[in-house]
Amino acid sequence: MNIPESLKYTRDHLWVQVKNDIVYIGLTDYAQTEIGNIIYVDVNSLGENLEKYRTFGSVESAYKVVNLILPFSAVIMEFNGELDKYPSLINDDPYGAGWIIKAELDDIAETQYLMNSQQYKDYLDSLGDTEK
Numbered sequence: 001m002n003i004p005e006s007l008k009y010t011r012d013h014l015w016v017q018v019k020n021d022i023v024y025i026g027l028t029d030y031a032q033t034e035i036g037n038i039i040y041v042d043v044n045s046l047g048e049n050l051e052k053y054r055t056f057g058s059v060e061s062a063y064k065v066v067n068l069i070l071p072f073s074a075v076i077m078e079f080n081g082e083l084d085k086y087p088s089l090i091n092d093d094p095y096g097a098g099w100i101i102k103a104e105l106d107d108i109a110e111t112q113y114l115m116n117s118q119q120y121k122d123y124l125d126s127l128g129d130t131e132k
Contacts, residue, residue: 074103080098
């Protein structure tokens with residue numbers, strides 16, 4: 001399972017790339033595998049200033065719909081428009097072309113609660129259903 005060291009992670013299986021007060025957010029490799037082939041991505045919060053733990057969108061496979069929860073307060077600045085045409089980019093390249101949103105943080109300090117790659121690996125191990 002691919003877990004890049006340069007990113008931060010949430011218990012909801014989102015990855016976060018922090019660049020000053022701007023962040024990119026997407027689904028982890030683990031999440032996209034668990035969800036299955038993604039057929040639709042909905043982000044209806046573009047331009048909104050959302051509080052921590054609010055839903056900013058969802059992804060859908062043939063089997064389930066998963067809400068995407070913002071791990072900090074932020075303004076949703078951009079949606080990856082390629083996902084409208086090719087939602088499977090999340091499956092094919094979850095840490096690159098499959099990014100979901102770009103957002104501006106209200107407070108960079110809120111990112112201190114995100115997990116680093118080792119903490120995320122340990123978290124996945126605690127779930128008991130991951131590859132070693």
